[in-house]
Amino acid sequence: MDTIRSLRCFVRAVELGSLSAVAREEGTTQPTVSKIVAALERELGVRLLERSTTSLQATPQGMRFYQRALGVLAEYQEAVAEARGQTETPAGLIRVNAPAAFGQFCLNAMLAPFLARHPQVDIELILDDRMVDLVKEGVDIAVRQGRELPPDAIARLAGSSPRQLVASPDYLRAHGKPKQPQDLARHDYIRFAWLADGDLLTLYNGEHTETVPTRGRYRVNHALAIREALAAGGGIGLCPLWLVQDLLDSDALVRVLPRWHGQEQPLHLLSPSRRYQPLRARLLLDYLAEQIALLPGYNAS
Template sequence: MTMDVFKGMQVFTKVVELKSFAKAADTLGMSRGMASRYVANIEENLGVRLLNRTTRQLSITEAGNTYYHKSMQILALVAETEEDAASDTAKPRGTLRISCSVAFGGTQLSKAIAAYLLRYPDVKIEVVLCERIVNLVEEGFDLALRVANDLSPGLIARRLTPVRFVVCAAPDYLLRHGHPREPADLADHECLIFSESDAIGEWRLRRDGSTTRVKVHGKLHGNNGNMLCDAAASGLGVIYQPTFLTYDHLRNGRLVRLLPEWETDTFWAYAVYPHRQFLLPKVRTFIDFMVDYFGPHPFWDAEL
């Protein structure tokens, strides 16, 4: 990378942030014409338009948005590298943007983040909880925490902790409807269905190397595991949910584990990040910390 390209990235990102060539030029101590030439030179080299310009409005293109987020990552890496070289230490610092599912992030992430920030006080963290799969580069995230059975090929990821599932229901429900003795019995029960599953309404249980697939039915479908757990604890039916959501209900007797002699699904919580090389200290230390914090036997499985 030549200094002209690097300077061009600085100019371009400042123009995008301030939405003005004039303001960016003033901030960087150069003429408006020079700022415009830097951006035009990048567009010419790439062969794409990064900004749409009119006399009254400046807007970023789709290609410009991608280039902006990648440039921000490069500029942040260079800034941290220079600071590390000056201080001779790789100290985590800066803002760490994380995407995570509502279920896992809302129940397990806050205490882990609090512990991490106590150890690394120079890091700031911005968390976005959502159920969709975000584009890390285009949306400017440093990493995402995802719970999955497996990940798409090509993703760079590290396993954090196992996520085990259980079948359970409230004692009141079981008094009214009885305990299922075999997986097939679940087909006759009121089951609460997670609507974001790859196989909606199909629960898998295994024993002695054989897998049983049960088609379950119920009046309540939802895309949030917390809501389904609360509904089950209220006596509405049977759920098949991860233990990081059910453990408190199980511990306090609001839910009872069913079919414990049968194995259920085990997924993994992953840290997914866009680049394998040049991992920033804030990203590397956060991933390492999460692996140690949760571990291969997370606290929510202690009583299983």
């Protein structure tokens, strides 16, 4: 029996809750994975998984074995990496998850040079605004904006993007420029659709903080749509600079109330909370951290 493969199949079965999902990852069939796990159970003399027609989960003994198996696999991978030393070549699949707008606008272009540099590496980029379970969904690296992070992941701060009020010159010519934060209540305000504070906007100016009501008839759940609506003269919006810095540089947008700003938007690179990461994932983490720090509208971490 291939013990390492058996442990890997068992661990992923627990994490994915499906032998078919493990089979897809391994490039084999569900009956083959089932036989591998069954052989491991026979060798141990313990039932590790409870199977039904609709679900699969670890038994109490299986969950304890799962925790130990994670450590064994991590030690094995570290030993392999150490034995290979400098001769190790990055190879294999890296699964990356990122927010839709940032992935489309910034991240997508970063990955082609990395792939060209490492011809034996494959990347699967999934653009998704929800907070995914890295382990369950087999994600190697997740890009996340904002301050809410999963407690069971390793987070690396890659940079922060200031957030500024912006509008098009045409909009301001037609509607006038706000002189103070309270004036925003008389303007068309474009915002993200699902904000916890709703129409309330908190702005900062040194030690001064103002929370003001806004009024807007247009709300949207995609940052690139907000960008386009602002450039088209639809209103005023609070945007991270990574999203609009090029439009500010070309004067398609201008800053509104420039002494006031929103809370900075941090960007973190997340990886599963395991001690060992494959060389390919470590290299991509370092590469992304370097490239994000160079993006217009980002302050390096």
